[in-house]
Amino acid sequence: MTRVGSAVRGFEVGDEVYARPRDLRIGGFAEFIAIDQGDVAPKPASLTLQEAAAVPLVALAAWQVLVDRAAVKPGQKVLIHAGAGGLGSTAIQLAKHLGATVATTAGTDSEKLVRDLGADVVVDYTREDFSKVLSGYDLVLDSVGGANLEKSLTVLKPGGLAVSVVGPPDAGFAEQLGAPSFMGLIMNILSRKVRKQAKSLGVRYRFLFMQANGSQLRTLAALYDSGKLRPVIDRTFPFDRTLEAMAYVEQGRTKAGKVVVSMEPDSE
Ligand SMILES: NC(=O)c1ccc[n+]([C@@H]2O[C@H](COP(=O)([O-])OP(=O)(O)OC[C@H]3O[C@@H](n4cnc5c(N)ncnc54)[C@H](OP(=O)(O)O)[C@@H]3O)[C@@H](O)[C@H]2O)c1
Numbered sequence: 001m002t003r004v005g006s007a008v009r010g011f012e013v014g015d016e017v018y019a020r021p022r023d024l025r026i027g028g029f030a031e032f033i034a035i036d037q038g039d040v041a042p043k044p045a046s047l048t049l050q051e052a053a054a055v056p057l058v059a060l061a062a063w064q065v066l067v068d069r070a071a072v073k074p075g076q077k078v079l080i081h082a083g084a085g086g087l088g089s090t091a092i093q094l095a096k097h098l099g100a101t102v103a104t105t106a107g108t109d110s111e112k113l114v115r116d117l118g119a120d121v122v123v124d125y126t127r128e129d130f131s132k133v134l135s136g137y138d139l140v141l142d143s144v145g146g147a148n149l150e151k152s153l154t155v156l157k158p159g160g161l162a163v164s165v166v167g168p169p170d171a172g173f174a175e176q177l178g179a180p181s182f183m184g185l186i187m188n189i190l191s192r193k194v195r196k197q198a199k200s201l202g203v204r205y206r207f208l209f210m211q212a213n214g215s216q217l218r219t220l221a222a223l224y225d226s227g228k229l230r231p232v233i234d235r236t237f238p239f240d241r242t243l244e245a246m247a248y249v250e251q252g253r254t255k256a257g258k259v260v261v262s263m264e265p266d267s268e
Contacts, residue, residue, distance in 0.1 A: 008037045018043040018221075020056035022212035023177075029242050029261060041217035044224035047231065050267065054086075054231040054258035059220045061210035062091040065141050065163045066098060069208060074099025076138040079130070079155060083119055084110035086258040087143050087165065089232040092117045097228045103137070105130050105144075113256050117232070131155055142166070149194060156203040168194060169207045176209065232257030236267045 001015040011017065019040040027033050043052040066072045078095045082088040083104030095102045096118035103121035106114045111122050123130040131151035138160050140152040145166040152162050168191040171184035188195075191207065198205040223229045234254040237245035242261050249259050260267075 002032065005037075011037060011040065016043045016049060016052075017041065018049075018052040018056055018217060019214065020060055020210070020212050020217075025212075029239075031239075031263065036212075037214070039212040039214050041214045041221055044221040046225045046227075050236055050260050050262045050264070051231045051233065053260050053262075054233050055090075055220065055224065056217060057210065058086045058090040058258065059094070059229070060213055060216055061087055061165060061208070062094045062141075063216050063220060064210050064213075065165070065208055066091065066094050066100075066139070069163055069206060070139045070161055072098045072100050072139060076100045077103070077136060077157075079103045079105075079134060079137045079140040079152065080119075081105050081141060081148060081152070082143050083114040083117070083122070084256045085143060085254075086232070088141075089113070089117055089257050090229065091141055092119050093229045094223075097223065100138075103130075103134055110256060113232070139163070150197060153194070153198050153201050153203055153205070156201070158202040159204070161204045161206065162198065163206050163208050165208055165210070167191075167207055169209075170195065170205070173207050173209055176211070234259050236260040236262050238265050238267050239263050240265075 001011055001013055001017055004011055004013055017040045019035055021035050022039050072078060078100040080088050080091045083092050083106045092102055092104055101120050104114050104119040105123050105125040107126050108124050114122055123133060131154050134155040136157045137155045140162045142149045142152050142164040143166055149164050169187040170191045171188045174184035174187045194205050234257045239261055245259055245261050
């Protein structure tokens with residue numbers, strides 16, 4: 001932290017912090033960013049700055065799905081799709097910490113990683129259709145979308161919940177954005193098909209777009225420091241190779257977890 005506003009409490013110049021800036025305040029590919037104190041927390045002491053950078057977006061999203069939205073309880077069955085991805089690799093660990101039995105979908109080469117992260121059941125999505133082998137789930141976290149989401153509804157037990165982070169959005173998202181009420185109607189139209197499918201199966205569907213939250217990042221920092229969670233990093237690029245990092249992600253070349261852009265010139 002290089003400067004602190006006069007109304008800011010609890011932070012000092014020199015503090016090592018981590019954050020996901022709130023919507024409309026994006027700009028993380030930069031040496032400096034002005035950020036609301038409500039979005040910031042001290043970084044987990046046990047992580048390097050590079051490791052901490054991999055955490056906020058995915059850990060907040062995982063927390064907001066598993067804790068805020070679904071209130072996962074010990075013994076519940078949770079399916080986390082794309083377990084080797086940035087979000088999935090974090091959500092598996094958090095769901096295990098909450099006491100759930102966790103199933104995940106992953107490619108053949110990702111099986112060892114997702115088992116090491118705690119997955120109890122692994123379905124290789126390149127060889128098997130998860131909806132044919134899984135049933136009776138309390139919660140599905142979908143980050144794949146499309147047919148994957150529609151099939152996810154069928155593995156839920158009655159009353160179960162499917163949360164997608166890739167859409168389609170629902171009226172709750174319009175509300176979260178503070179958008180006019182007609183936007184809620186539009187978003188409900190966009191998700192009408194999947195909501196109708198959910199209703200006919202006796203299950204629920206919600207869209208989630210994560211929100212900045214410094215207080216949750218403090219809670220999460222304690223979980224990283226106690227070893228309950230660990231960041232999964234695929235590769236680190238130096239800042240002057242940010243475009244290469246973006247292309248690497250866009251081309252789907254990541255094998256597991258997050259890609260980090262570092263201010264350290266020699267990082268790679
Ligand atoms: N709304 C929100 O708040 C929010 C928050 C975070 C992320 N997201 C979104 O969620 C999506 C995933 O993000 P991410 O960071 O986790 O992505 P990522 O790190 O790029 O992960 C992609 C993973 O997807 C897996 N995959 C590909 N096709 C699959 C399939 N058919 N079934 C199961 N797994 C499959 C791959 O696994 P293998 O390597 O094992 O093949 C890969 O590891 C992105 O679209 C992102 O924008 C949204």
